[in-house]
Amino acid sequence: MEFESEIGDLQSKLREHRDILKSEEAAKTTLVLPFLRALGYDIFDPSEVEPEFTCDVGTKKGEKVDYAIHVNGELSILVECKPANSVLSSKHASQLFRYFATTDAKVALLTNGLLYNFYTDGDRTNRMDDKPFFTFNLEDHRKSDLKTLRAFRKADFNLEQISAQAGTLKLQSEVSAELRKEFDEPSDEFVRMIANRLHEGRLTQTIRSRFKQVITQSIVGLIRDGVNERLESAISQSNGSPSDTDEPVDFSDIETTQSELDGFNIVRAIASQAVAVDRVILRDAKSYCAILLDDNNRRTIARLHFNSPTARHLGVFEGKQETRLSVENPTDIYSHADQILTRIRELETENNH
Structure with missing residues (x-):
């Protein structure tokens, strides 16, 4: 190390x-x-x-x-x-x-x-x-x-x-960039390829638009399901063994440590006071774990900066401004429950306007 x-x-x-x-x-x-x-x-x-x-x-x-x-x-x-x-x-x-x-x-x-x-x-x-x-x-x-x-x-x-x-x-890198483009905004070629496999008859503009919308929703759903499956698998593994170490869980080149999973579950527990727990989703993003409301990266509740071997931080938000708070252990997140709940209320208020 x-x-x-x-x-x-x-x-x-x-x-x-x-x-x-x-x-x-x-x-x-x-x-x-x-x-x-x-x-x-x-x-x-x-x-x-x-x-x-x-x-x-x-x-x-x-x-x-x-x-x-x-x-x-x-x-x-x-x-x-x-x-x-x-x-x-x-x-x-x-x-x-x-x-x-x-x-x-x-x-x-x-x-x-x-x-x-x-x-x-x-x-x-x-x-x-x-x-x-x-x-x-x-x-x-x-x-x-x-x-x-x-x-x-x-x-x-x-x-x-x-x-x-x-x-x-x-x-x-080049393939990932192209896939990211398709995930964010499916191209006409990609939409036609999928639609031609599933639709018989002429592809009108209305049908193409409907397929484009459904493809975008399906991609988001696949990513969410993959993260949830990984989370459930990791929790199952941790429940079946006494290990408290930060051994990574291997999933499509994304590694989530036990500390990150513990931190996510603590944020989820806090968030359950304000929203349904299944609306709080974990998404790994390079050097941090993002915790999102409704699996929407524009609705970030908090971030777990747990990758450094020497320091851990909880990222809390007010608007678009992130503040990083030092935490020694995931349980320290409980001391910042008020900020997490305030952030959720902020996101819910924005969503209602």
Whole structure:
């Protein structure tokens, strides 16, 4: 757990100091170098983490990238840093593009300390891809992202495995993006495909509109049922064994710990004073568990930020503003029952207007 703990400490440091991390140097010192150290690299050994790496590229002489990481004596990763408040884009990676083609490095990292964009040459050999194959968000990540990040640790670094994984991650990201579009707003092609399987005769505009509405509702229902099945299974498993540990429940790449399930059930118990308990739904969302009213992500009751190994927080809401309250154990949530009930009343009032 040391690796996860160090990333958790960095996450806390980011949240504490992000308002003053405005320069590139501040991002490097406070976030990027500790991040590289968490990956197992000796940031004080210039033969391993070489600062201000210089390489002449064509007519451009003396250009530098911020760091070059050497694994087993071989140049393996190029790192370019930007200020923490900057929005990363392809223009920020211009030096990485040039260096990638003229060095032996096969992995490039563009970061502002918050986001870590990893690139390789999956599309064309020796030419850095335009888009990252993996992005690690220090502030908002899933447990599966931590597993992926482990591949870049010094002890686990294997270029062949990273290259193979890069193709899969990139394709998965693209497929997920397309599926998310279809889930949010089913396309005409998707609606026709489903309608043609179920409807005989001409697809009028009225029929297509009806299918589109039903498809959207069905997708939401499938997701809700999946979450509820996972919850019931986890509760059943916990009732059948004496374990109180935070072992993850594996479900379609989303891992829900026992502490998160306990926290959800406590929020549910509190909420039952104001609404029917079956209206309170759990939905995992990257680095937190969202607890929603009517399974509507616009009606968030609370969030459980329980992923960090060093700190846990309950997120409570007033309007769109989230306030994070420190909790040592799920049972501490009971002390914030008034805020949870106030939030539910707020959501119900909005719904009635």
